[in-house]
Amino acid sequence: MSQRALVNVLGEKVHYQEIPSSLFDAYFSTQQQEVVPACVVLPGSAQDVSQAIKVITQHECIFAVKSGGHAMFTGASNAPEGITIDLRNLNSLQISDDRKITAIGSGNRWLNVYDYLDPFNVTVVGGRDVDVGVGGFLLGGGISFISRRHGWGLDNVYNYELVLANGSISIIHRASNPDLYWALRGGGKNFGIVTRFDMFTHVDTEMWGGVNILLLDDMHDRLAILGIPRKFEWTTTALIGKTAEYINKLICKVGYCISVDDVASMLGEIALEAENDIFAHAWAVPIFFSSSQTYLISAEMNHGKGVEGAPGFGALHRAKKVYKTNRVARTADFAREITTLNTGGRCSYETATFKLDADLQKDIMHIYIEETEKIRHLKHLLSSIPMQIITKAEIAHFLKNGSNCLGLDPGDGPLLLLETAMLWTDPKDDATVLQTSKNILDRSIALAKERGLHHPFLYQNYAGKRQDVFGSYGEKNLARLRKIRDEYDPDHVFTRLSPGYFNV
Template sequence: MMVFSLKGGVLLGFLAVGVVQAQLDTQIPIGTFQGNNSDACHDACTALASTLGEKVHHSTSLPSSLFSGYYTLMARSTIPLCIVHPTSSEDVSKAIKIISQHTCIFAIKSGGHAMFPGGSTAPGGIVLDLQLLNGLELSEDRGTLFLGTGNRWGAVYEFLMPWNLTVVGGRVGDVGVGGFLLGGGISFISRRYGWGCDNVRNYEIVLANGTITNISYASNPDLYFALRGGGKNFGIVTRFDLETHPNLPSWWGACKLGYCIDLDTFVAAISRLPIESENDHDAMGYGIFSSIPKANIYVVGTHTIHTGAINNAPSFTKLVSDLNTKSIHSTIRTQDPYGFTQELDAHNPVGVRVTYNTATFKVDQAFMKEVAKIYMQEVESIRGLEGFLGAYTTQTLARDEIAQFQKNGGNAFGIREEDGPLTILLVSFSWGSSKDDELVVRTAQNIIDRSVIIGKEMGVHHPFIYQNYAAKSQDVFAGYSVENQERLRRIQKEVDPEGVFVRLQPGYFSL
């Protein structure tokens, strides 16, 4: 098979030129509310407005500006009964007490990047939009960044630039801080420092009973453990205190386009990458396989970044050699780190219909080829849909990265260093019409389901499901170790005995 080679493409967003950018109407009538539009929620919204005043938006209509912060069009179309914009952890405390008292469903929004309806929205319920909790402050020794949950990563990196510092944060600047860190958090610098959750020194959190407390490894090792991958199940984090790291003035890598290459060469090169870069903590790379329906072709490629700014880094030499076709476009360069984040922002347009689905596997060349075949078979039925673009990526989880998971008592995932290197497979689709939602989401699920079946047959499947890439239908916590699942449930019952964050927050992944 011959495929067009794309080196350094970044998900399907790289190709999403001309995809629908529809916005909601200027005013959204209250009559379009969905779901939990009950007397209890009306009473809760009334009580919230009485307590928090103009920080609560609840009337006969809601301006569309309240929804423009959501990444997907589906999230923007899921309408709550009221939205609260707290400006302090005290506001959050008051709000959660009222919500709990009235037993109304709710959702928490940090950056609004959840890929499915209800993830950070509550149809007919209440949304706590934390965007105004956007404080940024460095400690005196500059070793800790005090980071409000309402921030997005682009603003964080800009803030740290004058001190030549960085944190383990998102690769896309528009992504919010909260969900990224509570779900794990893969970063450009994760090979050296682990995931975002492994670099949080302290959490300021509002518990189900309204208590505001600070949680660190020293003060409460159980809850600290649970917040490192346990998601929304334990409370509302209003501030993260992140360890800072020195930032080199420039990195090397990004995007290159070229001519034809065969599938066998591609999967061989991608499968070798974790081995060839095993001892280089600054080398980050992943493979991409994508379809461009209008051109009736498939494309393959890699996205490589070297955070040590080594031009043509030895870790990538074989990869570049194997995939070194005639170049037609390149953004490969040496640039300040924030420039790479800005590039990914441009490749991930907001306001589109998007779905994600994911699974994890051991690195294996034969398996990677089977995944490509499954992808092509499944995509045939949807590639002609209005506005359709599709891709899957193979995100390497290296052994040195996994080793960092054990810092400060370990995170909640239960992945062992000897499990690696692993590949986190992400299927990502975008499309233009709501009438195709069910078909596209089901196709993405089929690709993952079939890949898992074959992966188990070949002995390369790993149970971990990365929360930040998961579809709503996936049981994220079933992929954690049994021991960690039991520990998480015990901690959840201790800090939230009434199950507020499970019972009343149904839209995101529950224990």
């Protein structure tokens, strides 16, 4: 019934019955690719989106909206048995004559945006992976290579073109709609469908940096200290583990390794320096691969003035790497490189935030190792905990243009933004892997609470389905978000009928 109504107004832009499988390839996770919607709508304009929303509202249909499809859990941007509005054809790009603002259609991925802006020598606060979509990134937050200098993506939007629940199309600007403008800066999909983001541009500078891979030299001892030494048995897993341990030892002997403690203090050094040097950006990711039974550290260092090895990169810069791609290049080049390292599959992100503290980081590493060891036999498992820093200077940008709704104050920083990022292949392992992710976070949070080092903030773009993102913004902000939602979407179309992602 609703499909016929959609076809009546949007014709061939509606796909149902035989939906081309290529429409699902763009989802990053297998969980989202597996979803079977009743139909997929490919609007070509804000007017098309408006028509679709009117039909959805009239027929009370369940729906989801997709920009780049990088949200991971089932239904986040693909509606099981519902209507999926895929914005891929809203891909216009237009820089203003004075080159200060770029109008970006919300179906773009960052690759298109960076390629378009390159000849103008400007950039925007966009994704560090060029395949990520503009829509989810900007509505949830948006941490970029240049966020220390310019804030997160959501603090760099001048106007939003927004389709509201009643189908009206509005330009949301700070001066004309301060409430809605505030809510869209972190409030996700709860207020309407954004069809265009007008973003501030910034001069693009050459950066120094790249991907750095280091091995850990004290894993054997750590496991013994933690009371979980790997006992040798004649199993394939144990044989692979033993061989990998031997090779690891050889590489460490010639100085290509760091210790777990080095990783923890390295983040502290980076954080201290980053407060003074807004051009320095770095993060570290401890990763375990079950196929080789090894742990390693993948770290990214970038300096926005093209300076090799800023002082704050400390131990990370000094250590010998088994692999590194450090060079001077344009911002987009680094995002392209990261895309080649991020492979989809069955995957999940979850998150927690802490006050930055070297001892806590060490203990979180131990918790991560203990929990990962319990599932190290799983086939093609990648268990990792990306660790990033949110500096005071970075949070200070949140106050721009009337502030955003995330509920962070510069005085809260520097913060450790922790993520569990898991990748696996067998659907039978879904529950086990998600439980491991939960254990890592629950135990880390409990420890941090004991030490007064927990921060409630949950970053929407890294959060798992079970996490209360908007509750983490604080009672006052959540109440204000709900009041704004009630004013602009009194029937709660974007929460009630679009249940797949985080609701206010």
